[in-house]
Amino acid sequence: MPELPEVETVARDLQRWVADAQIADAEVRWPRTISHPQPASLFVDQLRGARIARVGRRAKSVLIHLTDGRVMTVALRMTGALIVAPPGAPDDPYARVVFRLADGRELRYRDVRKFGRIGLWEGGGLRRRSRTRTRRRSGVRERPAPHRVGDLFGRHGPEPLATTFSAARFTERLQGRSARLKTLLLDQSFVAGVGNIYADEALWRARLHPLRPANTLAAAEVRRLHRAIRSVLRQGIVNRGASFSDYVDAAGEEGANAERLMVYRRTGEPCYRCGRPIQRIVVGQRSTHFCPRCQRLPDEEGRA
Numbered sequence: 001m002p003e004l005p006e007v008e009t010v011a012r013d014l015q016r017w018v019a020d021a022q023i024a025d026a027e028v029r030w031p032r033t034i035s036h037p038q039p040a041s042l043f044v045d046q047l048r049g050a051r052i053a054r055v056g057r058r059a060k061s062v063l064i065h066l067t068d069g070r071v072m073t074v075a076l077r078m079t080g081a082l083i084v085a086p087p088g089a090p091d092d093p094y095a096r097v098v099f100r101l102a103d104g105r106e107l108r109y110r111d112v113r114k115f116g117r118i119g120l121w122e123g124g125g126l127r128r129r130s131r132t133r134t135r136r137r138s139g140v141r142e143r144p145a146p147h148r149v150g151d152l153f154g155r156h157g158p159e160p161l162a163t164t165f166s167a168a169r170f171t172e173r174l175q176g177r178s179a180r181l182k183t184l185l186l187d188q189s190f191v192a193g194v195g196n197i198y199a200d201e202a203l204w205r206a207r208l209h210p211l212r213p214a215n216t217l218a219a220a221e222v223r224r225l226h227r228a229i230r231s232v233l234r235q236g237i238v239n240r241g242a243s244f245s246d247y248v249d250a251a252g253e254e255g256a257n258a259e260r261l262m263v264y265r266r267t268g269e270p271c272y273r274c275g276r277p278i279q280r281i282v283v284g285q286r287s288t289h290f291c292p293r294c295q296r297l298p299d300e301e302g303r304a
Ligand SMILES: [Zn+2]
Pocket: 271, 272, 273, 274, 275, 276, 291, 292, 293, 294, 295
């Protein structure tokens, strides 16, 4: 599943290749891909003739900003991909939505398993800081249906690569959290964009056990984890993402980060730091890979 580095790679490619392009028409071949507006024919009507201003990312979604202020969101989920096809390229049987650009190219939304979703929203609300936990938990009122693009991300935590995501802010967010580190890193309301791959990689780099309760970390460990999260994500972007199954960039090419990972899917192989075999456990139904020697729980510290 594409995580922050993979989605960021796609967004940067699209910024280079389709910013300023006009969407002449769109064809929806799998209507359930369109989450808003509905029906899909209305989505097409509202999009026809729109011009792309720029392409960005929030959490694990690609954001295609239109010149009129509206924003198209693309959540790639499991197997989604956004690929720019030159004029005359052979058709793709897995293209669920095809955006025909005025210059003859196509922007194709390809999705083998069809879990991804595309929406078209009014702009605004993206810069709002996420609400505090207490307020979110005490709220019993039904949330209104999302209208502005920012409403979709109201429950998401901060962007870990933003300059505002400082060690101090990370420390503040960890306070009072008793969840296990692996579970917390996967929680999109804690920090946005980290998934299974980069959570395991960050914990190995920070030498922290995935089952460690978050509120037992010493200040130095918190700083190490903050640094580790940011560096594994940056490395993922530099290597254009990790391709384990269907992830490809906007040219349809695989990323090079999978073979540069330290623990993820390396069960039984030697740790690059100490040589011990990497172990796999299941945390919250997710495969978790770690080094039993470099990443010990505090009550194991004296041993081995
Ligand atoms: Zn090790």
